[in-house]
Amino acid sequence: MSRERREYVFNTVQTAEGLDYVPAPTRDNERLAMFKGRQGVVIPWLQKVGTATAERTFRHIADAGSDSDIEEAASLLAVTGMGSAYHTYAQHFGDEVMFRRAKLPIMIDPETDERLSPENLIEKAKIDLSRTAELASVVEEMVFKDRSPNMIARKDIQLGRALATSAVTLAVIKHNVANMRMDRVEMQEAAMQAAHTEYEAALDLTDALGVRPTMAQFADERSPLMQHFANNPKELSQTVYSTLVSEAATAGQEALRREA
Numbered sequence: 006m007s008r009e010r011r012e013y014v015f016n017t018v019q020t021a022e023g024l025d026y027v028p029a030p031t032r033d034n035e036r037l038a039m040f041k042g043r044q045g046v047v048i049p050w051l052q053k054v055g056t057a058t059a060e061r062t063f064r065h066i067a068d069a070g071s072d073s074d075i076e077e078a079a080s081l082l083a084v085t086g087m088g089s090a091y092h093t094y095a096q097h098f099g100d101e102v103m104f105r106r107a108k109l110p111i112m113i114d115p116e117t118d119e120r121l122s123p124e125n126l127i128e129k130a131k132i133d134l135s136r137t138a139e140l141a142s143v144v145e146e147m148v149f150k151d152r153s154p155n156m157i158a159r160k161d162i163q164l165g166r167a168l169a170t171s172a173v174t175l176a177v178i179k180h181n182v183a184n185m186r187m188d189r190v191e192m193q194e195a196a197m198q199a200a201h202t203e204y205e206a207a208l209d210l211t212d213a214l215g216v217r218p219t220m221a222q223f224a225d226e227r228s229p230l231m232q233h234f235a236n237n238p239k240e241l242s243q244t245v246y247s248t249l250v251s252e253a254a255t256a257g258q259e260a261l262r263r264e265a
Contacts, residue, residue, distance in 0.1 A: 009190045010197040011109055012106040013173050013204075053144070053145040054260050055253075057141070057252075059223065062249050075127070079179040082220075086169070112193060120192075121183055123178075176203035179199065214229040214233055223253045224256070
């Protein structure tokens with residue numbers, strides 16, 4: 006009997022070294038004031054804004070977008086979630102642990118035989134993304150308050166796990182696995198293959214960008230990812246792209262620490 010897939014295994018050695026996203030110095034006066042005199046705060050802040058952007062974008066598209074827009078947004082967030090998870094989850098222990106695992110959605114309940122519907126899968130993705138945004142906010146708060154590096158690293162690992170989990174859920178949505186009619190083992194295999202396809206898409210996008218695609222880049226209009234979409238308008242539908250840009254602007258304004 007074939008083994009029922011419950012996890013997707015990430016290779017922690019994803020790509021060559023030197024492909025981390027390094028934000029350009031900001032031109033925004035409020036951000037400059039917020040970051041002034043603080044070390045190591047820029048990426049956590051961008052990550053906080055980026056994950057909030059991801060959560061809001063998917064929620065908006067899932068509630069009001071077409072099926073194709075939902076699948077496109079799911080793919081975008083799966084790919085960037087996997088790229089982000091590399092930094093916050095796998096990279097911490099990549100030298101010691103070759104693989105990290107993310108739980109796949111259970112497509113058919115083993116006790117009741119109830120299938121996970123497309124609607125419930127979308128709700129799961131919303132919850133997963135909300136959890137990711139919450140954890141990113143906690144990490145950013147800890148960094149701004151100069152908490153101990155060990156405390157931050159532990160919370161960062163939790164964030165990475167949440168990013169990986171949301172990414173595989175979104176991959177399953179992208180590939181419409183919930184509408185397939187197969188047995189439990191085959192459904193879990195299809196979920197695993199969906200996750201792997203989006204993982205490979207993340208590697209392909211890394212090649213195109215020259216950096217790993219991450220959610221933090223949503224918060225920086227000059228990032229390689231956002232420039233890529235601005236310069237290649239056919240990459241995303243107008244609905245997904247405009248929602249992404251709008252939500253990033255709103256999340257960025259709300260996240261400003263004007264008292265800093």
